[in-house]
Amino acid sequence: MLWVDKYRPKTLDQAMVHQDIALNLKKLVAEQDCPHLLFYGPSGSGKKTLIMALLRQIFGPSAEKVKVENRNWKIDAGNRTIDLELTTLSSTNHVELSPSDVGFQDRYIVQEIIKEMAKNRPIDTKGKKGYKVLVLNEVDKLSREAQHSLRRTMEKYSASCRLILCCNSSSKVTEAIRSRCLNIRINAPSEEQIIKVLEFIGKKEGLQLPSGFAARIAEKSNRSLRRAILSFETCRVQQYPFTSKQAIPPMDWEEYISEIATDIMKEQSPKRLFQVRGKVYELLVNCIPPEIVLKRLLHELLKKLDAELKHEVCHWAAYYEHRMRLGQKAIFHIEAFVAKFMSIYKAFLIATFG
Amino acid sequence: MGKRNTVVISSSDDEDYEPSSRLKRSYEKAKSRSSVTRTNPSRAKKPRLPSFRLSKESSDVDEVRLAFEDFNEVFNGFKVSAGSRRSNAKELWVDKHKPRSMEELAVHKKKVEEVKSWFEERLRTPKYLQGDIGSSVLIITGQAGVGKSATVHAVASQIGTQLCEWNAPTPTIWQEHVHNSSAGISGINYTSKLDEFENFVERVRKYGLISSSFNGNSKSSIILVIDDLPVTNGRAAFERLKTCLVLLVRSTRVPTAILITDYGNADSSDPNARWLEELQLSLESAGASKVLFNPITNNSIKKTLSRICRQEQCNVAAEEIDLIAKASGGDIRHAITSLQLFCLKPDVELDLSSSNSTPSYPKENANELTAFNGGFSSQYGRDETLTLFHALGKFLHNKRDKENVVALDQNAFCVREKFSRLPFKMDSPEKILCQAHGQSRPITDFLHENVLDFLCDEAMDDAWAVASYLGDADLLLASFRGMLTRHSETENVLQSAAASVAVRGVLYGNFHPSPSRWHAIRKPNLWQIERSLSHNQNEMLRQRFMAGSGSSSLSEVSVIATEYIPVLKWLGYRTSSGLETHDSEDDSSQTMSMIDEQESKISDDDIEDW
Structure with a gap:
């Protein structure tokens, strides 16, 4: 398993960067309910990690039992039917997908899956009607129509369904959606934070890190934690023990x-x-x-x-x-x-x- | 007038068709052919069965028509009804001037000779030796109206053989069948054409054409002509037809000619045309010989047309003949029909004078006719279609006049030197587009793929201009995509605008064309790329999920591609590099020298895993 996956914090408590946000999220879902959320921030800053940890916080370990599916939708659009295929990832409590992958027909997907989720709502142990979570990736790449239809469906089915949206830049998400969500900005981790994480991993793996080596990786990583960890691992494969002058292989x-x-x-x-x-x-x-x-x-x-x-x-x-x-x-x-x-x-x- | 009256009287009489037919004996063949499929009231209630028509063309003995199943049945059908008789009085010239000997054929001499010698060889060789000289099936292909059937008929009459034709029987329409069966009328069994054809071929293969059963004329040999392949609808039906014909090719002993009309690439969207091509290939690989008839040359058409003019005693100017020949595009049938149309006088008088079935024009009408020409000449001529490749060739080669011949007057809007281009040596690009009836997206893709070959090596600015215009076209094609499906008009305008921008951009941009030489036009690589791309995307997502089995979230494809995959390759995880092997073989060459670079870095032991 890659180190990125291996050392990914599983719970909100384990978070090594953005601890404050993790703490806030934990408080937010303490009452078993949460508003729609919009995570945005540069790639490699930990949005996904936080979302997964949050889902675990809400639903417990069952959120990690997921299956990946290539699903087909037949959508009745007036006089013709549209066939769409999309990879989804789902557990009993949540569904995750990147609707922008289907191109300009993304809006059908969004509407259809939310309707479907609303139809079979899970019932939790207390007999209270629970809600499902829909995680949508790359919302900034959604077409304008998809975003509009998303807005309507968000309101209509808000009782049964929570949305967690995830994107790189909130500027491409329409105002209407942003105002319906709790916006959470995830900054790119600072170089110090990255160094801290790398050193943590190094310790866990039992590696000797020469001084300044982690800093060089961090500097090269363009403040993307994922990138930093990945190149750390490539360096490990390329040459160990590390030397401080070691070249960091480019992609x-x-x-x-x-x-x-x-x-x-x-x-x-x-x-x-x-x-x-x-x-x-x-x-x-x-x-x-x-x-x-x-x-x-x-x-x-x-x-x-x-x-x-x-x-x-x-x-x-x-x-x-x-x-x-x-x-x-x-x-x-x-x-x-x-x-x-x-x-x-x-x-x-x-x-x-x- | 008296003569004309007899015609009318006799034609109202069903039994008697002697009087005037003597005049037209030689045209009888054509008539009888058309009459076979005519629904005749007297036989409507009886089952229609497949029939052969056997014609001995070499002699002027009346035609002998035979059917295996029901001789009388078909014989009755032969009798021409009144309606059809009258129409024969003004016969089509195409039928009337059908070539009756090899000399009259407009087809190139060599081709005719080829066909003739093929048949002669087959007929000369004794039956038991025929296995040695290859299959006894000849495929004759060519466009419509290049004289395929005519050649076979002429050759057959020349070498004195009988022609046996597969003629599609009168169809029982499905509705008719349903009606009959619901009404409890038995007797008409619905059989599909394909079934009938298969039965026929089966019989021919097994038993040959039993010549003695025809008319005792067993000494003369027989040639089987399959002119009329059943229409196949759908893949399954086509496969049946194919197997049946391949079997025929493999096993028949009767010299057989299969005539296949080549529809050209213009209609390649029609699956039937593609299937015919496939059919030809499989027949050839089964051992059939093939002769390809080219469109008939202008000169031969002109010669034939002038001969007909002489025979019909109508006065047509040489230029007109030239024009008709050119407009026909090598289709002699069309040329003759055009000529007949051209010679028709728009006068009622014509009907009276044509009682002897040779419309001859009195001298005084000739002038009137030529005066009429101006407006008339545009009426014949086929709608020219161009193949996509032809059109692309025109655009890419960018033929222009050597110098600007159009005199610029003082007030004309002048563009600066570097923007001005010489006039085209072709029709306007939009017209060509229209003729090629191509869609704008593929045309743009084709131009994009090929245009760089046609630029001069130094002309970087041109390359930029072209690339930029193609980008514009792409933009036009992309905007509102999917949104305008309900407004097809708008969509059409947009599409044609985009095609126009692409084509004119290429024409304008290519200011310094490379010295003209032969270039193959490639299929856009882009299409293959797009297919592999979408495949790879799904594959990546799946594998990412497998590989990072702990990660319970979907990653974005871009992130996987740019970050995970390279690292995985570095680490030598085999899971990720299985990706490209899933692609179809033909793009394996272009997928990834990049991968290969990586491969060489990883140890060679891993290669076994592939």
Whole structure:
């Protein structure tokens, strides 16, 4: 088992970061009821961990007995039926899913599953009608319609169902939903906190940590605790005992993108553009999100770029990133960005070196 | 007028069809063919059975028509009813000028020769040796109207054999069957065409065509022609047809020609067309020979048309013939029909003068006719369709005039030098799109996949312009997706706008095309990528759940892909790298040299686990 999973705090009491929030959550659910919740914060800050711990707090250990399912829905939308398939994870008391995975038909999923949950409400030991919890991931990626329909269903079925929403940025969640939820912001852990966690894990695993090594990992992790623990483990596999100068291996896709960047800098031609497309395809087919590809690519390109061009290149990156979000097929826009970059850079080279 | 009256009188009489048919003896074949399937009142109550028509075309003896099952039955059916008789008076030229000898065929000489020698070889070889020279089935394919059937008929008459045709019997409509069975009328059994066809093929395979039972003319050999494959609806039916034909190819001894009309790729959305292709392939692999007929050349069509004009004594200008030939697109049947239409005078007078079935135009009408041409010429001509690939080729090759021939007048809006492009050497892109009836999404994808090949190596700015316009098209296609399903009009406008942007973007952007050479047009890789992507997503989620069995929460795909998977690969967990192997084989080449890099880092022992 990965260390990230192994040392994930199971209960709210065990939390090593965000202890204050954990404490508040515990108080909140002490009376067996809670409002809708919206967790938001950067990736790797511990949202999911807190949500799972919270579910355990509410329902006890049964919340951990989960099964994963590929579920099919047949939805009657007026004159036609829509078939949707989505992976869900459910226990007796909660259901978790990422509705944005089905694309623009996400709203049907949200409505349908909430209705279904409302239909069979669990009855707790005291004979009181209990409630189920629906955990929705990536709410910020939900389409506008899905968010609207979510708002209505939230009100209609609030007696039987609590929602826990989880997203990276609350700015993409509509005002209406935010106001119906208790918003909980989860900050990215500070580097000190990350170091503390790493040292804790090191102690548990019986590892010798040279001074400054944990700090270097923490620094590299971009304040993502998950990232830090994962690279800690890779370092352990790569070389042990640790040396303080030890290189922290980058992710393979990051290496790959920097390779692409080198390709782009070397030659600017339609032929090269075609090769780059092939490499981007490889990234995409491995589910690396196109936004991350574009962002990382920009990052790599800027490293090698003359200061004079940085501004313009950033502008175009932003332009194509926006269009990518509006559009349907990311490759078109990533490619357009690469083409634009090549064209700018080529003109620059010609102007400078003749 | 007196002559005409006899026609009327005699045609009202069912039994007598002698008088005028003597005039048209040579056209009788065509007539009888059409009459076979005609529902005749006298036989409506009897079961319709499959029939063969055997025609000895080499002689001018009356046609002998035979059926195994019920000779009289079919013979009665042969009698032409009054209605059909009268229509014969103004016969279609297509039937009238049917080629009767190999010389008259407009098909290329070599092809005809090929078919002829094939048949001759089959017929010369004694039965017991036939196994050595391969199957005795010949597949003749080609577009509609290139003279496939005509060739077989002409060849048969040339080498003096009988033709035995599979003719689909008059169908019993299902409703009719239901009606009859509910009314308790027995006798008409509903059999599907496919069943009948299968029975027929079965018989031919097992017993051959028992020539002695025909008419004692057993010395002459027989060629079986299957011109009319039953329509199959659905995969299962098609499979049945296929097996039945493959068996025929493998085992028959009778020289058989199967004529398959090739619908071209334009209608590839129709599964039937694809199935026909599949059928051809499987027949070929079963050993059948194949001859492909190309569209008939303009010159041959023109020659034939002028010959018909001479025979019909109508005066058609050479340009008109040229035009008709061009518009027909190699379809000679269409060309002849067009010619007939063209020669029709929009006058009632024509009916009177046509009593002898040869519409001849008096000289004085000729002028009037040519004057009429201007408006007329656009009426014939098929609606040209283009295949998707043809259209893509046009867009990608971006043929333009060498210089701007359009004189710019002073007031015209002038674009700056770098924005101006030379005029197209083709129709406007929207028209081509329309002809190719492609949908905008695939067209955009195809252009995106292929356009970079057509850019000059130096032209980076062009590449950007093209990429940017394709992005615009994608944006148009994406916006409101799914939301406008109820407003199909709006959706249509949006779609065509997107296609137009994509195509014109490519045309405009490609300012410095690469020196023209042959490029294969590839299928968009994107489609494969998208399929594997969605597959991989599900797989990742599942495996993440398995691997992190303690974690009782779903992670986001992006997080798994960017963080967990690379680490798992590092750690050498085999669970995660099983991912790509689930993909279909054909993309294994493109999936992940990235994975391979990782693979090489991990020890080789792991390879067994794959």
